[in-house]
Amino acid sequence: MNPLAYLKREYGMAAGDIPVWIVGLAIAALWIMPFVWMVSTSLKYPGDVMTVDIEWLPSRVTFQNYVDIFTKYPVWRWTLNSIIVSVSATFLCVMSGALAGYALARMNFPGRHLLFFLYVASLMVPIEVYAVPMLLGIIKVGWANTYQALILPSVGNVFSVLIFRQFFLTFPRDLEDAARIDGAGHGLIFWKIALPLARAPLIAATIIIFVLNWNNFLWPLLAVFKEEMKTLPVGIAAFTPISGTATQLEGFALSMAGVTVLCVPSVLVFLILQRYFIQGISSGALRG
Amino acid sequence: MLNYRSEKPPVDWAAYAFVAVFTAPFLIFNIAPILFAAYLSFMKWGIFGPPKYVGFDNYRKALENDQILISFQNILLYGLTIVPGVLVLGLMAALYVNNRWPLSSVARVCFFSPYVVSATVIGLVWVWILDTQFGIANHYLGYLGIDNIPWLTSTSWSLYGVGITSIWWDMGLAFVLILAGLQDIPGDMYDAAEIDGATRWQRFRYVTLPMLRPVLSMVITLQLIATLRIFSQVYVMTSGGPASSSTSVLYEIYTVAIRNQKFGLGAAVSMMLFVVILLVTFLSRRLIREQSP
Structure with missing residues (x-):
């Protein structure tokens, strides 16, 4: 033919x-x-x-x-730190975001509009503007070089709330009404009906926020100064060969091995779940 | 059954428990530090002793500091380089993929993929590509008869070296947003244009572009904000150098606050950056709205 x-x-x-x-x-x-x-x-x-x-x-x-990057540098430890931090921050952010998104979309309470406005308005202030003051606070309470200092500031990511709110706004009310007549409260409806049906935004929010957390750079750079508490992106960034020295070019083989390792999780997640990833990114939540 | 729907719905008190789980960390780690930053910008505070109120002293010092002024000039230059680059390339890639020709889903993955990797990956890979002597960029430009360009090591090029890298990194987001916008355009609009005998260019000019306007304006605003807060690439690739030629406002804040531990000055520059971001966002939206028919 x-x-x-x-x-x-x-x-x-x-x-x-x-x-x-x-x-x-x-x-x-x-x-x-x-x-x-x-x-x-x-x-x-x-x-x-x-x-x-x-x-x-x-x-x-x-x-x-x-072999060299894993044996001569604490890359295992950095990887472990990155996994602990990204997984827990993502889990907390997605679960709390699902709850808040559900409440904003489906429940009636005074202050609802004000809260939504506050979430959206906060998007105008990038974290970089308040990173240093936050660092001073973190040091003050003795949280420098701790996991909680790396995890907790990433939980309040508004994107998670917006993506769930958007989804639950279009969620059929009949299902909820039927459950309500059977005497189910909002807690039960959320766990048994709403969340299981929110598979698409759940996957989208999880992978997008995971990748954001995995790649997070400025905050882990500031919050941690002990070598063994660094996350992978911050640790590997130190592999930049110093220009003009004899090690500069030899250093590139090593640093490229480092960044290849660093790429693997986010690229894998993206390639396997790219449909959800791209849909989530281009969904109404970000366009609002 | 009562027609309860027409009445004012009852208050769901449980909602406060639902939103509390998210709102608590949000208030503590996103809102409180903003207020603290504003407070700090009026204080003189080093590593020792309590903070002291100094009024607008920090702001005055920031405006008299050449380094900081250069960094504000640089982020505007970054904006003028990166935003048009991302917009034009993202639009072209989206138009191409939207044709749904064979292998277009592979092309989609290619165009989007740089967006999912971290600044460290982007930075180090491009430091290697843009290496003056052994980088592949200069190697292939050599075939075109172009002499080695000191991409990251000269004051006249470093900002553009970092800029090109950022375009490659950020284009993916603009691309998928524009692609989603293209897919929202109803197909019958094109059918109607075709019946009227519109050429391909006319269809683009009079159907696609006007329909894409909201998406394009969002892309410009998002990219502008992202560019004004440029930091990680600068940190990894050039440390702001040589001689501050590629520095950004955030990099200066980092230097002032973390290296020199002048927290009040750092906070003042942060607040200035915030005002610039607000202004530029507002102006860009305004400008785009005024130009629309």
Whole structure:
């Protein structure tokens, strides 16, 4: 069969579209080349990094850089810290956000509009504006270098409330009324009916907030100064080779191994659940 | 059954318990520090001794500090570089993927993927790519007859080196938001335009662009705010250098407050940044609204 006829029938493409289609795909491939280059460099011997010819596929492959970052630096500990912090902050944020989003959408109470306004207005003030004062408070109560200092400030992420509120606003009232007639209170309705049906926003909020927490940089950089309490992004950031020194280029093999490890969780979560991820990001919650 | 729906619904007292779980950390860790920052900006406070009220002294000092003034100038330059780059590339990528040609879902993943990795990854990878002597950027530009560009090591280029990196990082968000906006445009509008004999460009100019206006204005505002608070890339890639040429306001706040432990001055610069963000957001929304027909 004629491929041109096939493209026209299945995709409505004209002959003139073909070059545009191919160029577009080439640009998309080019767009992720930095990742390919990152992995490629991480598999090279430090001495092979500084070659005049560009080797996209390493002529000699080694995993020594990966062994080195895990044995010479506390990368295990940083990974563990990152997991503890991101998982607990995400869990707390999503659960409390689901409760608050449900209440804002389905329950009637004085102060409801004021609270919603406060949430939305707070989006105008980025965390960077108050990070240093918050740090002073955290130090004052003796929480420097602790998990709670890393976790608790990330719980109040308004995005979680907005995404659930948006969902519960469109939630069919009949289900709730039926349960109410059977004598169920809001607590029971939330746990038994609303939350199980909120699968899509639950997944979307969880993965988006997890990735945000995993990648969080400024706050963990400030809140922790002990090497063993650092999170992975802050720890790995120190692998920036100092420019102008002899270790600069050898350092790139090591630092690319570090950032490859750092990428893995967020890229995996994104690739596996990308439908929820993109829907969640582009949902009404952010557009409001 | 009474028609209870028409009456004022009863107050759900349980709602306060529902919102409390979120609102408690929100008030303690998001709202209280903002108020504390405002208070601190009028105080002189170092590492020793109690804070002392100094009125607008911190603000005056900030305005007399060249470093800080340069950093405000830089974030505006960053805005002028990154926002148009993200907007144009994001729009083009979204228009392309929206054709739903073969493999467009793969292209979608490619265009969005940089957005999901951390500043550390972005920063280190691009420090390597933009390396003056051995980076692949200069290697391939060499084929075009362009001499090695000192992307991150010269005062005239460093801001653009960080800017290009930020465009690559941030474009994914603009892309998916615009794509969602394109998918919301009813197909019959295009059908009608086609029947009227509109060319592809005319359909874009008179159907797509006006329909996308709200999304584009949101993208511009979001990206503008994100750019004014640029920090992590600067921290990882250049430490604001060389000679403050790529520094940002947040990087200066970090230097003043954390390195030099002038907390009052840092808080004052934070409040100034906040005002700039509010102003720029307000102006950009205003400008976009006025231009709409």
